[in-house]
Amino acid sequence: MRVGELLAVLDRLAPMRLCEEWDNVGLMVGRRDRPVTRVLVALDLRAHVLDEARGAGADLVLVHHPPIFPALSAVSDQRTAGALVLRAAEERIAVVAAHTNLDSVAGGLNDLMADALGMRDRVPLVPDVDDPAMGLGRAGMIDPAPLDELASRCVEVFCTRRANLGVAGDPGRLVSRLAVCTGSGGSLIAAARQWGADAYVTGDLKYHDADAAEGMGLMNIAHGAVEQHAMRMWTPVLAAALAPHGVEVAFARGDTDPWRDAC
Numbered sequence: 001m002r003v004g005e006l007l008a009v010l011d012r013l014a015p016m017r018l019c020e021e022w023d024n025v026g027l028m029v030g031r032r033d034r035p036v037t038r039v040l041v042a043l044d045l046r047a048h049v050l051d052e053a054r055g056a057g058a059d060l061v062l063v064h065h066p067p068i069f070p071a072l073s074a075v076s077d078q079r080t081a082g083a084l085v086l087r088a089a090e091e092r093i094a095v096v097a098a099h100t101n102l103d104s105v106a107g108g109l110n111d112l113m114a115d116a117l118g119m120r121d122r123v124p125l126v127p128d129v130d131d132p133a134m135g136l137g138r139a140g141m142i143d144p145a146p147l148d149e150l151a152s153r154c155v156e157v158f159c160t161r162r163a164n165l166g167v168a169g170d171p172g173r174l175v176s177r178l179a180v181c182t183g184s185g186g187s188l189i190a191a192a193r194q195w196g197a198d199a200y201v202t203g204d205l206k207y208h209d210a211d212a213a214e215g216m217g218l219m220n221i222a223h224g225a226v227e228q229h230a231m232r233m234w235t236p237v238l239a240a241a242l243a244p245h246g247v248e249v250a251f252a253r254g255d256t257d258p259w260r261d262a263c
Helices: 003-013 047-056 080-090 100-104 109-116 147-158 186-195 223-245
Strands: 026-029 038-042 060-063 094-097 120-127 135-146 166-168 174-184 199-203 217-220 248-251
Touching (some): 026 080, 038 047, 047 060, 080 094, 100 109, 100 135, 120 174, 120 186, 135 147, 135 186, 147 174, 147 199, 147 217, 147 223, 174 186, 174 223, 186 199, 223 248
Parallel strands (some): 038 248, 060 094, 174 199, 199 217
Antiparallel strands (some): 026 094, 120 135, 166 217
16 A cells, blocks of 8 residues: 555545644655555654654654644754654654544544543534534533533543543532533633533633633543543554555554652
C-alpha cells in the first residue's frame, strides 16, 4: 500500500471535508508514492513517538493534533515543532493528521467520548451543514445522575485525577441531558445551552466560561486524557480498514500529554 492509497482509506473513515476551516489535516510530511506496511497512531508527534515508530519499523505516524498548525515559519532544529517535522522527513517516516474531521465523523472521537459516558439517542451538538448526522460535539441522554457523581465517572473512565477535573454548578443537580466535546470545547457552550443540556463536559475551559454556562453544569476535563482514550479506542477501526492491504496498526505506548500532576 502507498501513502496516497492510505490517505484515500482515511478519507473514507474521516472525510477531509469535515475539517474546520482553520484546521490542517492530511499528509503533513512525506511522499504519496512511498510504501506503507506499519502505522503508529498517537495523539501528538513527539520525539518518543518517532523513537517508537523507528523501533517498530513504522513507515507512517498518524496523529490527531497536526504538527504543522497553523503554520511553521521554518523547518529546522531551532524549535521543537520544526525539529520533529525535519526528523520525520529525514527518517522517511510519513506523518498524517486527522483532527476535526475525526472529531466530527460518525463513529469518531466525539462518539467514542459519548460512548464512554453511556450516552444514547445522541445528535451532533453543531451539525455539519451538508450532513446533519455528523458535526462537532455530541448531545444526548444518559441515566440520570447527580453532577458530582457524573464527575466521578469521568475520572474513572478517562483515567484522570479528580484534582484535574474542574466542576462548576450545583453538585447535586440531576443530569440526564448531557453534551460533550473532545478537546477544547469552550466555543460550544452556547450550543450546549441551546440544546437544553443539564451539563456539558469538555476541556480547556476558562474562568468566565462558568458564567457563560448560565447555571448549566460544566466539567473541565483534561484535554489529553479524553483524546488519548478516544484515539486508543478508534485505532482498531483504522486497523480493520488497513488489514486487507497488509498494513499493521498499533497505538503508541507513551503518553504524549505535556501536562503532569504536580503532586
